[in-house]
Amino acid sequence: MHIDLTGRTALVTGSTSGIGYAIATSFAGAGARVVVNGRDERRTREAAAGIREETGSTEIHPVAADVATSEGAEKIIAAEPDVDILINNTGIFSATPVFEIPDSEWRRFFEVNVLSGVRLARHYIPRMVGRGWGRVIFISSDSAVLPPTEMVHYGMTKTAQLAVSRGMAQSVAGSGVTVNSVLPGPTRTPGVEQFITDLIGGDMPFEEAEQRFIAQERPTSLLGRLILPEEIANLVLYVSSEQASATSGAALRVDGGVIPTLIP
Numbered sequence: 001m002h003i004d005l006t007g008r009t010a011l012v013t014g015s016t017s018g019i020g021y022a023i024a025t026s027f028a029g030a031g032a033r034v035v036v037n038g039r040d041e042r043r044t045r046e047a048a049a050g051i052r053e054e055t056g057s058t059e060i061h062p063v064a065a066d067v068a069t070s071e072g073a074e075k076i077i078a079a080e081p082d083v084d085i086l087i088n089n090t091g092i093f094s095a096t097p098v099f100e101i102p103d104s105e106w107r108r109f110f111e112v113n114v115l116s117g118v119r120l121a122r123h124y125i126p127r128m129v130g131r132g133w134g135r136v137i138f139i140s141s142d143s144a145v146l147p148p149t150e151m152v153h154y155g156m157t158k159t160a161q162l163a164v165s166r167g168m169a170q171s172v173a174g175s176g177v178t179v180n181s182v183l184p185g186p187t188r189t190p191g192v193e194q195f196i197t198d199l200i201g202g203d204m205p206f207e208e209a210e211q212r213f214i215a216q217e218r219p220t221s222l223l224g225r226l227i228l229p230e231e232i233a234n235l236v237l238y239v240s241s242e243q244a245s246a247t248s249g250a251a252l253r254v255d256g257g258v259i260p261t262l263i264p
């Protein structure tokens with residue numbers, strides 16, 4: 001299968017590092033014009049430069065904006081009024097016992113992980129419908145289906161994304177626009193490396209901590225290791241392609257088999 005995104009503009013939120021950076025890079029490699037986003041001007045410019053260097057593409061455009069705020073969403077929309085592919089990837093996580101999470105943190109997680117994507121989708125999807133083509137993906141998590149005891153507020157936001165994406169897909173039925181969510185499992189990003197080091201202990205080689213993390217905390221993994229960001233990007237690239245036209249309203253797993261059910 002040859003995936004060609006020439007002529008398409010893709011916005012990937014939270015693409016200065018981790019999974020978002022890998023998705024933006026894979027889109028650039030497939031010929032898309034890519035809008036890279038993070039909160040910090042310099043980090044966002046550097047990420048765009050890194051992708052240009054890796055792929056040879058000249059069509060990589062940094063837009064620094066905090067997508068967790070309406071002002072940030074407006075800034076992106078002003079810079080890029082129309083996109084063909086929207087990847088709502090920005091997300092935060094942190095471990096806190098559920099009875100110690102204050103209202104402010106419940107709200108912050110909802111604003112960053114859910115409302116950020118809702119605002120952008122609300123602007124872009126009707127315009128995609130007008131043009132008869134579009135792809136929207138919410139980057140959710142295995143935590144949507146298996147709420148982690150150490151971060152229930154995070155799990156809540158990831159489950160909410162499934163409802164939002166399915167509902168939006170239903171709202172644009174038959175339009176040529178698809179809306180889906182992708183559920184990554186534990187993926188080797190700098191934040192997850194730190195999370196595992198803090199949880200398991202920093203006094204051993206990372207590969208040993210990774211093995212212990214999988215055995216203790218994600219024992220249902222069929223992969224037996226962390227997923228690489230590029231492995232997530234491969235599925236996102238396919239779902240964003242012309243070829244994925246019959247996939248909409250779906251919750252698609254790239255979780256290394258962590259979710260131990262037949263259907264998510």
Ligand SMILES: NC(=O)c1ccc[n+]([C@@H]2O[C@H](COP(=O)([O-])OP(=O)(O)OC[C@H]3O[C@@H](n4cnc5c(N)ncnc54)[C@H](OP(=O)(O)O)[C@@H]3O)[C@@H](O)[C@H]2O)c1
Nearest residue numbers: 014015016017018019038039066067068091141186187189
């Ligand atoms: N890694 C995993 O194991 C895993 C598993 C399942 C699901 N996921 C999901 O995958 C997505 C990406 O995770 P990741 O691990 O790749 O994260 P990450 O490495 O921490 O990267 C997060 C990205 O989001 C940006 N960001 C954070 N807050 C932002 C905001 N308010 N506005 C704009 N950008 C913002 C960061 O950029 P700046 O810091 O430069 O602003 C960074 O580029 C998240 O939705 C996460 O829930 C991850």
